[in-house]
Amino acid sequence: MTLRNISMDELQWGFYADNYELDAMEEYSEFVLSKLKQEQRDIDRKYNERVKNMTPEEARDYGEWLAEDYWKVADTFTQIATGSLLVMVWAFFEVWLDRLGNDIRHHRNLNLRIKDMRGSGLKRVKLYYEKVLGIDLTEDNELWGELQAINKIRNSIVHNDGSPNRNMVDYDKWEEIWSDNNLGNDLDAKTAKKLKEALKDPVIKAHLKRELIEIGDFGPGPRKIVIKPGYIKHCISITKDFLTNLMQRIKPSLTT
Secondary structure (H helix, E strand, O other), X not given: OOOXXXXXXXXXXXXXXXXXXXXXXXXXXXXXXXXXXHHHHHHHHHHHHHHHHOOHHHHHHHHHHHHHHHHHXXXXXXXXXXXXXXXXXXXXXXXXXXXHHHHHHHHOOOOOOHHHOOOOXXXXXXXXXXXXXXXXXOOOHHHHHHHHHHHHHHHHHHHHOOOOOOOOEXXXXXXXXXXXXOOOOOOOHHHHHHHHHOEOOHHHHHHHHOOOEEEOOOOOOOOOEEEOHHHHHHHHHHHHHHHHHHHHHHHHHHOO
């Protein structure tokens, strides 16, 4: 079987187009999240204007009524948005890696495809790059560690409604902690610290420390990983850095 040879110019042009797409994703995420923030400010302004002529009791009752709208935007809508954006960014990354591997296969006139390898998802792509293309995706350990952490959080959203799975935490310890706090009480500082300590991944712990994510306090039930708006920008930045570094590393081997 003869495959069409892909030129380096074509690969480079595709890379520029993909960077543009990532820039568009970043702009879109900022647009969506800014609109949600603006809605919160509008609700605050509405409250402040309406209570000017109210008695303290009326203002309290009105505030309690309006709080439902405020927290729906601040919590529910924002989490739906950040979760969807993270899934979108990760889907782009997986498709990009798959397409680049396929383009290199054509460039080198190879027959074995990614889907011919064992496994699935990122593990299968990593195996293909290493065994067939001779490219180590983990060469930059820091970036790869970041991507693995992002993937774990993405998987918790897609497969577990945001609750950490066994790849992320000491699950028995995690369940025991939140079960002890499953009485409708707020998540106190001591319990929050224990939940953080139950996390396995040091990169995810670092994300918690930087307040890119947090452990949600939603009353009774499993504690969820909450994605803060700044985490989307972080994920896009990590993706860009990885793509750029990978293209720089493989470019010499593709020009020969």
